[in-house]
Amino acid sequence: MSAPALWTVEDMAAAMGAERQGPLPQTVSGISIDSRSIGRDEAFFAIADRRDGHEFVAAALAAKAGLAVVAADRRAEMPKDAPLLVVPDVLAGLRALAAAARARTLAKVIGVTGSVGKTSTKEALRLALSKDGETHASVASYNNHWGVPLSLARCPASAHYAVLEMGMNHAGEIEPLSRLARPHVAIATAIAPVHLEFFGSLGKIADAKAEIFLGLEKAGAAVLNRDGPQFTHLKRRAREAGVTRVVSFGAHAKADARLIKCALHAGCSTVQANILGTEIAYKIGAPGRHLVHNSLAVLAAVELVGADLALAALALGEFKPTSGRGVLIEIELPGGKALLIDDSYNANPASVAASLALLGQTQIGPQGRRIAVLGDMLELGPRGRALHRGLTEAVLANAVDLVFCCGPLMRALWQALPAGRRGGYAEDSAALQAQVLSAIRAGDAVMVKGSLGSRMAPIVKALQRLSVRQDTSETEASEADASATGTLQAASAQG
Secondary structure, three states: OOOOOOEEHHHHHHHHOOEEEOOOOOEEOOEEOOOOOOOOOOEEEOOEOOOEHHHHHHHHHHOOOOEEEEEHHHHHHOOOOOOEEEEOOHHHHHHHHHHHHHHHOOOEEEEEEOOOOHHHHHHHHHHHHHOOOOEEEOOOOOOOOOHHHHHHHOOOOOOOEEEEEOOOOOOOOHHHHHHHHOOOEEEEOOOOOOOHHHHOOHHHHHHHHHHHHHHOOOOOEEEEEOOOOOHHHHHHHHHHOOOOEEEEEEOOOOOOEEEEEEEEOOOOEEEEEEEOOEEEEEEEOOOOHHHHHHHHHHHHHHHHOOOOHHHHHHHHHHOOOOOOOOEEEEEEEOOEEEEEEEOOOOOOHHHHHHHHHHHHOOOOOOOOOEEEEEEOOOOOHHHHHHHHHOOHHHHHHOOOOEEEEEOOOHHHHHHHOOHHHEEEEEOOHHHHHHHHHHHOOOOOEEEEEOOHHHOOHHHHHHHHHHHHHHHHHHHHHHHHHHHHHHHHHHHHHHO
16 A cells, blocks of 8 residues: 655645656655665655765666656766656755745644754654644654654644754854744754753853744744743743744743643653643653753643643653653663663763753662763863763762763763762773773663764664673573473483
């Protein structure tokens, strides 16, 4: 059975001002920029990012893509008789298609930005809103100059809600994304020293995030973190952008979506809150105070777009973190189990502090220890070493027993730690891996975190392989026992 149509080729060509070439289908079922994962009958957009997508058009068509969108100056390189939509610029064509998707949709659109918590907030919104109606959301962290247009162009005409994540590492990046998406609600989760190298101050980071307000629909709402030090600054920027409704969230007594109380558990959290005048109790199916805090913004947005608040709150009980963002993994070791917290996707001072807090509330075995494995936090500029050193307070406050560090910036933390908390240090994650593997034992809880460039994910995979090797060893031992038993039984039968 073929997938439902996302776009007619006629509408695509009209939206992009594209020239048609070859035996084109009538419709496409989706849009992709990756020839390795493209689905049958999807449209392949040959954008240039780390690699030039035109190099992979033949592969995409061989994988049964319905057509490819290519640049006019590259048409001669394409396979003969290939089904093509030819445009002056492929990324500009994708943006034009995204604008057409926004024009045709009746969905309520929610934009999410912030220094930390964007993706988990977006995923929580996807889950919460889907209980009320068809919900479309960005995949992974598709939040940049091509990710937002791609996510918007993928929005089905039938969607009731659309959730789009918007990120940046330089000023001026979010404004065009917001003007393209035209959200009805814009959430700013928190402002933290992320990409500080490019901005120099938290105020300038806040200004860059506030660009999301410039694209808000008339009568749209801004949802702001009332507990954050940049709240007043962001509220002023929202007003300057013409936003008439500002909704705040947090534990602050004046927050519109206000935390009344919560209980943090090893695998979940329970929350009591007042959401825009409605008191509600709910559970979040993953641990962490940061998730509790951002759930207030999620439910405020649900209320603002007119979705069912009770259904949304109930749905949060099903929330699970995505890969590399706090996933809990059990590791089988001799003598018992250890717990791995895979938070390796990315890092900044605020998110590392949140991860250390999560580690601090994690249960350990009778002889277990809380172990943090930390790689450099990048793009922090001249304050980088001081911000790394400043994590010492969070390590001590959350009863972390051992810290393993890698990278030249993390050396500042390593040197600041009390001697008894130093687990190991290396210049890079590859060199640190053996130290971590040799240290872990049954009962431990191990959290791994670092910026993408610190390459912490291989340490996570190596820790997971410990469990695989243990399982393999047990299987081999069992097979050896079975073989010996079989031999004895055979001998007995012969005797």
